[in-house]
Amino acid sequence: QQQVKQSPQSLIVQKGGISIINCAYENTAFDYFPWYQQFPGKGPALLIAIRPDVSEKKEGRFTISFNKSAKQFSLHIMDSQPGDSATYFCAASMRGSNYKLTFGKGTLLTVNP
Amino acid sequence: GAVVSQHPSRVICKSGTSVKIECRSLDFQATTMFWYRQFPKQSLMLMATSNEGSKATYEQGVEKDKFLINHASLTLSTLTVTSAHPEDSSFYICSARVRGLNTEAFFGQGTRLTVV
Numbered sequence: 098q099q100q101v102k103q104s105p106q107s108l109i110v111q112k113g114g115i116s117i118i119n120c121a122y123e124n125t126a127f128d129y130f131p132w133y134q135q136f137p138g139k140g141p142a143l144l145i146a147i148r149p150d151v152s153e154k155k156e157g158r159f160t161i162s163f164n165k166s167a168k169q170f171s172l173h174i175m176d177s178q179p180g181d182s183a184t185y186f187c188a189a190s191m192r193g194s195n196y197k198l199t200f201g202k203g204t205l206l207t208v209n210p
Numbered sequence: 211g212a213v214v215s216q217h218p219s220r221v222i223c224k225s226g227t228s229v230k231i232e233c234r235s236l237d238f239q240a241t242t243m244f245w246y247r248q249f250p251k252q253s254l255m256l257m258a259t260s261n262e263g264s265k266a267t268y269e270q271g272v273e274k275d276k277f278l279i280n281h282a283s284l285t286l287s288t289l290t291v292t293s294a295h296p297e298d299s300s301f302y303i304c305s306a307r308v309r310g311l312n313t314e315a316f317f318g319q320g321t322r323l324t325v326v
Contacts, residue, residue, distance in 0.1 A: 129313045140216070140303045140317035141254070186253060195242050195261075196313050198305075200253045 100124055101189050103201025110208050116174040118204045120187035123168065127189040129196060132161065132172045135184045135203075144185075145172070177208045212238045214306050216318030223294055223325055231289045231321045233304030239284040240306035244315065245277075248301040260287050284309065294325040 102121045110116045122130075131146035147154045147161040147170065154161045160173040174181055184205050188198040213236040223229045233243060242261050246254040258274075260266040260281035268274045276298075278290040287306075291298055301322055305315040 131314075133317075138301075138320070138322070140214075140305075140320045142317065143314065146314070190313070195259050196307060196315070197244060197256055197259055198254075198315065199256075202253045203251075205251075 100199045101187060101201045103187050103204060105204060106202070107205040108207070110177045110206065112177065112179060112208055112210050114177050114208075116177045116181070116206055116208070117171060118185055118187070118206070119169065119171045120189075120201050121167075121169045122189050124189070124191070125168070126191045126193065127199075128192060129190045130161070130163065130170050131188050131190075131198070132159075133186045133188065133200075135186065141186060174206075177206075179208045179210050182206055182208050212236075212306075212308055212316045214240075214304065214316045214318040216304055216321055218321060219319060220322045221324070223323070225295055225325055226293055228290055228292045229294055229323060231291075231302055231304075231323075233287045233289070233306065233318050235285045235306045235308075235316075238306075239309040240287075241284065241309045242307040243281055243287040244305045244307075245279060245287075245289050246303045246305070248303060248320075250301075254303060257289075291323065294323070296325045299323055299325045 132144045133141035135141040158175045163170045187201040190196040215234045217232045245257045258266045258268045266279035281287040303320040305317040307315045
């Protein structure tokens with residue numbers, strides 16, 4: 098049973114555009130929702146994370162929108178750049194499980210120049 | 211930010227041999243470390259969770275006798291793939307949770323294991 102569903106599987110955006118990646122979760126016990134960026138052959142790097150007590154968090158060009166009632170959260174990348182081309186993973190975790198991460202399947206983002 | 215160093219970054223071994231992968235937290239103490247496996251163009255699959263000084267907790271379907279995990283100190287965890295076979299070829303990634311922080315985990319750069 099996949100606990101975190103991520104879409105789309107791949108995304109192509111023009112430079113300067115907005116990239117939007119969506120995730121939905123099932124387990125209401127999740128209380129931490131990070132987004133990771135992974136380049137080929139590298140480990141994931143934390144981009145931004147949110148807790149369910151806020152609806153939005155912004156860090157630079159990256160924004161997480163969180164809808165607790167719908168059990169959905171999304172990543173918005175403003176002014177997308179070719180250097181943003183990577184695979185993005187959403188994840189969820191909860192206190193009671195050592196905060197082990199459950200990952201979405203990933204989104205391959207390509208930003209065309 | 212906190213740095214997690216994984217070594218080696220790439221390793222090729224012969225079928226039937228064992229390979230050890232190290233994961234070190236360089237500038238923080240890690241009470242909990244996680245080991246993941248990632249196949250090409252797929253997501254990260256958690257293999258096991260290890261807490262310093264105690265036995266690792268393996269996810270369902272992961273053979274504990276094949277993937278030996280040791281978390282001997284607050285800065286070092288090792289994963290040993292025993293009697294490796296070509297199907298064990300994969301990208302192995304560790305992450306560490308900072309002692310005292312509840313949530314954030316930092317990832318190593320990964321180890322590409324190829325079994326020939």
